[in-house]
Amino acid sequence: MATTLGLNHSSVSEFILMGFSTFPPHLLPVFFLLFLLMYLFTLLGNLFIMATVWSDRGLHTPMYLFLCALSTSEILYTLAITPRLLADLLSTCHTIAFAACVSQMFFSFMFGFTHSLLITAMGYDRYVAICHPLRYNVLMSPRGCAFLVAWSWAGGSVMGLVVTTAIFHLNFCGPHEIHHFFCHVPPLLKLACGTNVPIVALGVGLVCITALLGCSLLILLSYAFIVAAILKIPSAEGRHKAFSTCASHLTVVVVHYGFASVIYLKPKSPQSLEGDSLMGITYTVLTPFLSPIIFSLRNKELKTAMKKTFLSKLDPQSS
Template sequence: MEYYSAIKKNIFESVLMRWMKLEPIIQSEWNQTTLVDFILLGFSDIPDLQGFLFGVFLIMYMIILMGHSLIIIITKMDPSLQTPMYFFLGNFSSLEICYVSVTVPRLLIDLCSQSRNISFLACAAQMYFFLVFGATECLLLTSMAYDRYVAICNPLLYPLLMNSRLCIQLAAGCWVSGVPVHIVLTYQIFSLPFCGSNQLNHFFCDIPPVLKLACGDTLITETLVYVIAVLVVTVPFMLILGSYVRIIETILKLPSATGRAKAFSTCSSHLMIVALFFGSGLITYLRPKSSHSIRMDKFLSLFYTIVTPMFNPMIYCLRNKEVMVALRKFLLK
């Protein structure tokens, strides 16, 4: 009996030792597979300002919705604005409403609630739509720059080149092009293993803070992010710069000072929006990972997700006499 008891004891100890060796691996796998949501920390580090921030962001969101909605209405209704330039402007305003509505409503909910949890699926969906609308904005701003290039550098060919069919094709291409690319990118990011903390130190699911929570080697994913950022952000930005170099050269050759002033006024608003949007985007996604800081990331994200879209209608209205006249007529009606 003592012999069999000793055998049982040895078997039990052997199984126990094996379990103790396997437990960290099992626990690690459990942590990676059972992390089903994130916690968006947002601005929880300044609890005394939650109400104030809610009020500020709500007012900014309402300004964005009203400003861009007015632009959409007047570009559709006013006969004098039925041109390619204002067709793209109407598309741009529709896009801005979609772009802002991906992040701001969720931010407002988090500011007035204790629970800041966001599921994996909701986080992936938010990131996907944010990236798709951001890519669409880059391409649409490029199309608007091409429209200005043709109008100023080839005015005689403008009605022929910028016909309604081409405008619709360009706009549709801008809206659709980013869809397959960002499906792949979002899938790649959320296929990474996530372990440890699930606290996302941001106010929405952006790429840099999500990648910080990923385990293992993220080199392939980071390389993919840089490649897509170059294709979607840097290449359109360079095309816009090239267009405006040619535009400025053409404007400076105009004999009339009045003509030069009018040409500059139609381009300056678009150029200001390009500088605001692309500047913050390039700094966020193309700077080295080592230089990322939480505060700077949040500030830049606020700039290109809320501040720039809020100022865009003001820039277009205040610097464009045709839009101002159409807006005045609409408000008087």
């Protein structure tokens, strides 16, 4: 990865991840067990959702195609960060090679932004379903859905490439201690030296904030039209049914952007290193953990399909 991008190694061959250095040592095994269980649940929960959608032909609709793509991006995002996090909790050696740091940043940004773009596409899907139901099959055709998914992955890849290339073209003169549990932009910028560091920091910040705000504004605009359309439905039952189709997506939007805004938009201070690591853990471990739970519990159609597909196999008499 580093050679392909033509990145600047300067005098650095490796970094030291210091994210857990301020944690009490006797609690690290407890955190390891907790995060391991959450990680396994995240993997199994997303695989469970994907298997249910693909095995039930009644769920072969645009909304569930997006959900499968979202589960895939979530699995890959956690795979880029969590295994290394778990290893560092039990290891005394926290060094990470320069190339591994580059790869981790690229894939975490790629899958993270892909996740945001897919959530935005799901908001558009709900907007079309409620505001333009008669044109839904035309606007959200299989080809159109595949186009949105492909562009989400392409957009995430471009964002990951832009951010990673900008950061690792800087010179790193030392110290080589990253005060985080993975190769994250703000702590890496503190290790960089040169007159162009403030320019790169400003540019990367503007690119990331613009992309995230753009996604969130598109989602807000979609829901503004959705709420207006729902309020026009005469019956309370009809309004409830229409809103229930958006409940799981809206909950994931609130959780995803809620944690992201706290992490990326809160003021930084020299005393915030431990707090940054803790908030980073909630975003990289807790948010992916909650996502399959939200979609499973707040989506009646998916819950019914899970029971029909898997419980019937465990107990043939139940079918």
